[in-house]
Amino acid sequence: MxxxxxxxxxxxxxxxxxxxxxxxxxxFAADEISKLVLNKNELALQVGDTANLTATAIFVSGSTENATVKTDWNSGTTEVASVYAGVVTAKKEGKAVITATYMGKTEIVNVTVSKKVKSLTTDKRSLELRLNATEQLLITAYYDDGTSENVTSKADYTVDTSSIVTVTNGLVKGQNPGSATVTVKYMNQSLTLPVDVEVVRRIDAESSNVSLLLNGTADIKIMATYPNGDIADVSEKVVWATDKAKVADAIKGKVTGYSVGTANLTATYGTKSTTITVDVDSTLKLELDKQNLLLKKDATGVLKLTATYADGKTEDITDRAEWATSDENIVQVSKGKLSAIAIGEAKIYAKYGDKAVVANVDVEVPRRLVVDTELVSLQTGQEQLLVLHATYADGTSAVVTESAEWSVDDENVAFVTKGKVTTYKAGVATITAKYGGKTTTTKVEVDIPTIIKPSKKAVNLQIGGSEKITLMASFKDGREVDVTNKAEWTTSNKDIAEARGGEIFGLATGAATITVKYGTRTAVIQVSVGVLKSLKVSQEKLTMKKGDSVTLTAEALYTDETKKDVTSDVIWTSSNVKAATVDGGVVKAIASGETTLTAQLDNKTVTIPVQVDMASDLTANVANLVFDLNETRTIVLTATDSSGAPRTVTNDAEWKTSNSAIVLVSKGVVTPVTRGKATITATYGGKSISIPVEIGVVAGLVADKTFIVTKRGDQVQIKLTATLSNGTTKDVTETATWKVNSYKLGTVTNGLFTPTASGKTTITGSFGGKTVAIPVEIDSLKYLKTDVVKVQLTEGSTANVVALATYTDGSEEDVTKPALWTSSNIMIADVKDGVIKATGKGTARITVTYSNMRTTVQVTVTK
Incomplete structure (x- = not known):
């Protein structure tokens, strides 16, 4: 299927x-081709490069077809460039013609193959130009076949900031101050060259602070310091900016003040800037002719504001200042003129520029209010007039009884209006008088006795019983009055006892407090109803061992002298159930520790201290521990009981570490985690002991070399030794952390340093919080010289010069090939790898540079 x-x-x-x-x-049979179109008619390739050609057939009907694969491709010079299915491969330098044929149509592509550029160099690594100055670059291309060529005029040049630098055929010109990067590209290679134009080391203003009067001007000189030490006035060239354009600004070094205030002007030239602070119409101080002013309501007053300037001059600026009041409902102000509106206090503010001053204005505000009496004692239904006096700031006083605002906190006791007090019932009230923002109070007592006394202060009752209490009140006038029925009787617990009209009733077993109040006076009566007198437990304290059990009994004694076993009625609790528990009087020892047992019945409580396996002393077999990672130590713990008998309690103790990130502990076994210090604490039987622990703490770190002088191609091994806190030493070369401060100069692994470039740097080795630094010099030269210092040539001839480097260790090396050779004028003498070629009549200077040192050879060329 x-x-x-x-x-x-x-x-x-x-x-x-x-x-x-x-x-x-x-x-296809019905469609005739009109023409064949290639995507390119010319190709420029380097040896080894490839390029893709595509062929498109356009038919008479207007339709198109990608015929690249169907096209017949041929190269006229296959040793220069070959072609297959449209893919062109450059083989060697030269020219070739590629032919494409499809359906009778033929097109050609001209191919130019050049040598492959291996690298691109310039005779300068960086440029420093002044404004409008120029400097010519020399660009050299090195090919795969070992030949080289001056491609200065052939290369492409781009600048990331064309407003600063322009480049034409290698000629660099400084346009504006700043820094830019020139990118040189030729074939498949490129390089970059940093250029600084008019870059200054710093700019300075002749003065960092300027003071101006309104609309005044001042000239500020800005000096620029260049890297070579030259100093120039650039006041008119800098770019000025201000943070407050309405206050002050600067144009070409001239500062102008526009309004009162302070502005910060910033002058920028190239990449540097400096700031100048400008004070416009700045005053040293402002002064009011009066700091305090006393006015009557509806009256007026005047304040004068004086400004003192930096030159010592003073000026009345009352009309020019900004005036404000803290409360317009009390005092209003306009250009220093005051109007008192209502009684009260206000502050008047005067502001000019960035400074301000304040004056206090008092409008009929009394400094104090006084009532003719601070305490009034009256009987119910009586009246009394209070007189209120106000004292002002100028020392005068007046009676303001009817103008003041009067109030009372308890109108059930008394009432007040315009100082007249009327009483209603016994009690205490507070009369308050307010005037001009001030207040004063007077206390009013109505029928208030000096003391009240109950006939008994303590009453013992049985449930259902009662007792009559009489309450007497003593007054200041000597009267003794029975106020039992007039007083207010309350109880603290209505379920145990209550009181009505002086008669106290016992309701249930317990204790309560009866409070009686008359006026502001109170008295208390303690009431006991069938109250427990005492509670007793069979033992006062217990000393037990883990697993032991003891039974306690409790006995109650009541106020009627009867006794009762209340063991099952008592509430038994333990403050530390981990040490011992108690239930129905049965005590069980659980673990080492201390606790307090509590027996509670009604309001009586008895406590019994209990100790379980408590130690009188706790010791460890070591006072401290010092060891390294990958090791362990064991601490043995011994407890001595009250009888003096010792016992190993290592596994029973509670172990803790102060820092689990450094060390761990379990049943006395100490395990390190990382290097550092910690404390191990063991607790048993109410005692604790601490053992300091140090894990691989490094006291010192030493390298076997203090200074290294080496050369590229060599390697240097450094050994690092750590001294631990217990005095032992350890080779930590492979476990330390190594670093070369300048990664461009070399690498270091496990203490093995491999230099990669010339220069000076520092190698650091770190271990256990300690660090060792070793200075390093690579390819440090003592001398650089040539075998000749002067050469005379005829035009067209050559001469070989040898460069010899002498290192600080005394060794010598022929550096003719790796050295950089440059000519001051390639039109007279050109040079490469020590071979000098005379190109024209005249004198030129050949410079040899190697490892930050240079020397020169004088060349004279004659016809």
Missing amino acids: RFRHSKWLSLVFIFILASQSLVAGNA
């Missing part, structure tokens, strides 16, 4: 292909 299904699918597929071929064949 599967075979028949597959065969059927194959037949369908063949039928579809045949149909498509028939349709396509009919279309």
Whole structure:
């Protein structure tokens, strides 16, 4: 069945292909080609490069077809460039013609193959130019076949900031101050060159603070210091900015003040800037002629504001200042003129520029209010007039009784209006008088006795019993009055006892407090109803061992002298159930520790201290531990009980570590986690002991080398030794952390340093919080010289010069090839790898640079 299904699918597929071929064949047969179009007519390649050509057939009907694969491709010079299915491969330097033919139409592509550029160099690594100055670059291309070529005029140049630098055929010109990067590209290679134009080391203003009068001006000189030490006035060249344009600004070094205030002007030249603070119409101080002013209501007053300037001059600026009041409902102000509106106090503010002063204004505000009496004692229904006096700031006083605002805190006791007090019932009230923002109070006592006394202060009752209490009140006038029925009787617990009209009733067993109040006076009566007198437990304290059990009994003594076993009625609790528990008087010792048992019945409580396996002393077999990672130590703990018997309790104790990130502890076994210090604490039987622990703490770190002088191609091994806190030493070369401060100069792995470039740097090795630094010098030269210092040549001739480097260790090396050779004038003498070629008559200077040192050779060329 599967075979028949597959065969059927194959037949369908063949039928579809045949149909498509028939349709396509009919279309192609009916459509005539108009022309053949290639995507490129010329190619410029380097040896080894490839390029893709595509061919598109355009038919008379207007339809198109990608005929790249169907096209017949041929190369006229296959040793220069070959072609297959439109893919062109450059083989060697030269020219070739690629021919594409399809349906009778032919097109050609001209191919130019050049040598492959291996690298691109420039005679300068960076440039520093002054404004409008120029400097010529020399760009050299090095090819795969070992040849080189001056491609200065052929290279492409781009600048990231064209407003600062422009480049034409390698000629760099400084346009504006700043920094830019020139990118040089030739063939498949490129390089970058940093250029600084008019870059200054710093700019300075001759003065950082300027003071101006309104609309005044001042000239500010800005001096620029260049890297070579030159100093120039750039006041008119800098770009000025201000944070407050309405206050002050600067144009070409001239500062102008526009309004009162302070502004910060910033002068920027190239990448440097400096700031000048400008004060416009700045005053040293402001002064008011009066700091305090006393006015009557509806009266007026005047304040004068004087400004003192930096030159010592003073000026009345009352009309020019900004004036404000803290409360316009009390005092209003306009240009120093005051109007008192209502009684009260206000502050007057005068502001000019960034300074302000304040004056206090008092409008009929009394400094104090006084009532002719501070305490009034009256009987119910009596009246009394209070007189209120106000004293002002100028020392005068007046009676303001009817003008003041009067109030009372309890109108059920007394009432007041315009100082007249009327009493209603016994009690105490407070009369308050308000005037001009000030207040004063007077206390009013109505029928207040000096003392009240109940006939008994304590009453013992049985449930259902009662007792009559008489309450007497003593007054200041000597009266003794029975106020039992007039007083207010209350109880602290209405379920145990209550009082009505002086009669106290016992309701249930317990204690309560009866409070009686008359006026402001109170008295209390303690009431006991069937109250427990005492509670006693069979033992006062317990000393037990883990697993022991003891039974306690409790006995109650009541006020009627009867006794009762209340063991099952008592509430038993333990303050530390981990040490011992108690239930129905049965005490069980659970674990080492201390607890307090409590027996409670009604309001009586008895406590029994309990000790379970408590130690009198706790010791460890070590006072401290010092060891390294990958090791363990065991602490043995010994407890001594009250009888003096010792016992090992290592597994029973509670162990803790002060820092689990450094060390762990379990049943006395100490396991290190990382290097550091921690404290192990063991607790048993109410005692604790602490053991300091140090894990691999490094006291010192020493390298076997203090200074390294080496060369590229060599390797240096450094050994690092750590001294632990216990005095032992350890080679930590491979476990330490190593770093080269300048990664461009070399690498270091496990103390093995491999230099990669010339220069000076520092190698650091770190271990256990300690660090060692070793200075390093790579390819440090003592001398650089050539075998000749002067050369005389005729035009067209050459000379070989050898460069010899002498290192600080005394070794010598021929550096003719790796050194950089440059000519001051390639039109007279050119140089490469020490070979000097005379190109024209005159004198030139050949410079040899290697490892930050240079020397020169003088070349004279004659006809």
